[in-house]
Amino acid sequence: MTAPASLRWAHVGLNCRDQAATEEFYTRWFGFRRARVVSGDGWTVLFLRRGEAWLELFGSDAEPAPAAKDDGPANPGTVRHLAFQVDDVDAFLAGADGELPISLGPLGFDEYIPGWRTVWVTDPDGVVIEVSQGYTDQSPEELGRPA
Structure with missing residues (x-):
């Protein structure tokens, strides 16, 4: 099977401790804007967009991953x-x-x-x-x- 001709990049989903702080960061420093909000029973997902680049921000209260350093x-x-x-x-x-x-x-x-x-x-x-x-x-x- 070959990749479909209509294939294009969609988004990156990020888990966030504080969705508002993460949204402000990507809006301020990288020019994203809020494009959509999807909510359900106790959860909200924020979609940010800049041109054809999308970020999907999920709230999470899970334990953070070990701190990344250098290039990740x-x-x-x-x-x-x-x-x-x-x-x-x-x-x-x-x-x-x-x-x-x-x-x-x-x-x-x-x-x-x-x-x-x-x-x-x-x-x-x-x-x-x-x-x-x-x-x-x-x-x-x-x-x-x-x-």
């Missing part, structure tokens, strides 16, 4: 980090004025891709978020595939 947890079966592209990592950090908790970086990866620069920050629940500039895909020739 390395445990199989866990998400290592979310990632967003910006035009300029240093300008993004300057706009944050020290208010974003940095878990790693900023680091440059010019030896792999000229101009590739990344910093990792954490959201209110400790989810690691990579913020990068300059990433580009390899050409089909570099990947060893015909164009």
Whole structure:
């Protein structure tokens, strides 16, 4: 079976201790907006959207996962980090004025891709978020595939 032609990315679901704090974080720092609220008997799910990127925020009172550090947890079966592209990592950090908790970086990866620069920050629940500039895909020739 091949992937359906209509396949496209849908969303990432995040468990949150405080949905309002997590919503404010992604709205303030990454430009998401509330797109939908779904509620049931004692539960609410918030859908945030920025362009074609969606986050689904679930309230949770479960024990938090161990604190992630650096570029995220390395445990199989866990998400290592979310990632967003910006035009300029240093300008993004300057706009944050020290208010974003940095878990790693900023680091440059010019030896792999000229101009590739990344910093990792954490959201209110400790989810690691990579913020990068300059990433580009390899050409089909570099990947060893015909164009």
